[in-house]
Amino acid sequence: MGELGFTRRSVWVMFINAYDHCVPSLLQIEDLPDNPDDQFLSGLMQICGNFASDDPSDCRVAMLVSRPGSAAVTPSDLGWARGLRDAARSAGVSCEGSHLANDDGVRPLTPDDIGLAEPA
Numbered sequence: 001m002g003e004l005g006f007t008r009r010s011v012w013v014m015f016i017n018a019y020d021h022c023v024p025s026l027l028q029i030e031d032l033p034d035n036p037d038d039q040f041l042s043g044l045m046q047i048c049g050n051f052a053s054d055d056p057s058d059c060r061v062a063m064l065v066s067r068p069g070s071a072a073v074t075p076s077d078l079g080w081a082r083g084l085r086d087a088a089r090s091a092g093v094s095c096e097g098s099h100l101a102n103d104d105g106v107r108p109l110t111p112d113d114i115g116l117a118e119p120a
Contacts, residue, residue: 005103009034009067011044011080015051016096018058034076036083044084045091061088062096064106071104073113081109 009032015023029044048061065080081098088095098109 006066006068006101008032009065011084012064012066013044013048014062014064015048016060016062023059035079038083038087041083041087042091045087045093048088048093049091060094060096062099064099064101065109066101069102071102071107073100073107073109077109078114081114085114 008030010028010030011032013027013029015025015027017023027047032040051059063084065077065084067077077100081100084098085095087093097111098114100107100109
């Protein structure tokens with residue numbers, strides 16, 4: 001990744017090993033639509049699952065959605081965060097959560113933001 005300032009929507013996936021170290025590869029998928037589709041999400045999680053296939057409990061992913069524009073979180077941003085989280089759960093991929101990067105900064109998209117808070 002470079003400096004802030006994006007020209008199109010992308011999803012970035014970082015893999016984290018059992019020692020909490022980032023794997024030195026960063027997966028970037030560019031030119032994404034405003035809203036995710038199930039086929040894309042399923043395929044992405046298949047890639048993530050294949051990467052972690054030796055021992056899925058030893059690998060987690062962290063995801064970032066980047067897009068041009070301001071810091072205001074949009075319904076599209078929330079749709080991507082929900083879609084990524086739901087797809088990861090369905091595929092059994094351990095996910096650290098999603099973040100949003102835009103022209104103004106980077107912020108986490110928390111379970112409260114996306115309406116997926118864990119029950120107490």
